[in-house]
Amino acid sequence: MKKQITILTGAGVSAESGINTFRDADGLWEGRDVMEVASPQGFYNNPELVLDFYNQRRRQLPLVKPNKAHLALVDLEKNYHVEIITQNVDDLHERAGSTRVLHLHGELLKVRSTGNESDVKTWHDDLILGDFCDKGHQLRPHIVWFGEEVPLLQRAVEITAQSDILIIIGTSMQVYPAAGLVNYVSPETPIYFIDPKPAVQERDFENLTIMAKTAVNGVPDLVLRLMSDHNHN
Structure with missing residues (x-):
């Protein structure tokens, strides 16, 4: 597994x-x-x-094109089961090659009926x-507009609860729903937070590592570390 x-x-x-x-x-x-x-x-x-x-x-x-952060995340799929939960409505994760992407806030390249949301x-x-x-x-x-239900939130909770490792990139830990999802990982799960201006401190969560970098600088570094950890185990 x-x-x-x-x-x-x-x-x-x-x-x-x-x-x-x-x-x-x-x-x-x-x-x-x-x-x-x-x-x-x-x-x-x-x-x-x-x-x-x-x-x-x-x-x-x-x-626009996927950047080094999007592309680096695809590499993780070689050694890990990777689930991406994004607040972004663009298709850059998919175009980079990530195979499991859940869009919490909807997708620009989809439309729906005003009479039947499914x-x-x-x-x-x-x-x-x-x-x-x-x-x-x-x-x-x-x-998903302000004031509307986030229909995939329960699925996101279920995915997050099964995490062995959690990585948070380019989203402040103050904004729902990402802020709420963090509460569903078990206390011993390592959490990595990549953001140039982190709004949290390492003491705020157990096992939290903060990387105060932009996504294109921080994500490739972390991916290399995780791939190396996997190869040494």
Whole structure:
């Protein structure tokens, strides 16, 4: 049995590929108030604005590439059972080659029916008013907006609870749901936290190692260490 490494990733992993993030700047995302473009009320008030916002994000995806952090995580699959739980809505983990990726906050390359949230489709083009599901309901971005349930959270809890090693990359330990998931690993599980400005200290958790580096600098270093540990055991 391979040991399981669970990896929680946030905006800091994608930022170095050139994908802008909204956590960094006063609740603005690409110059927009987050609640205008990432809440059910925002969609109700101005659906065209919201659809256009995600169309621009979707168009950006083919222009960016996975970075060294995404690529290094793929190497871990040679020696470990790797589960990635990401808050990111891009497809960079998949394009790098990771085989098990759970998107807590939805995916830019999917849309769903406003009449049936389990009716989800892959979508690469612009999404406009008048794009309907088979039952005649408007399609919307398959993104978990503020105030909405996180449908995959229970699955993420189950995965995290089985971790032999937990790695947290580019997400502050202050933000739900990643902050909550940490509580589901057993106390003896080693936790590695890679972030250039860590918001926690090693004494906050048992077995916590903090690497105050960016994702592209910290992740390859940690992966080398874990691969070496595996080979020595």
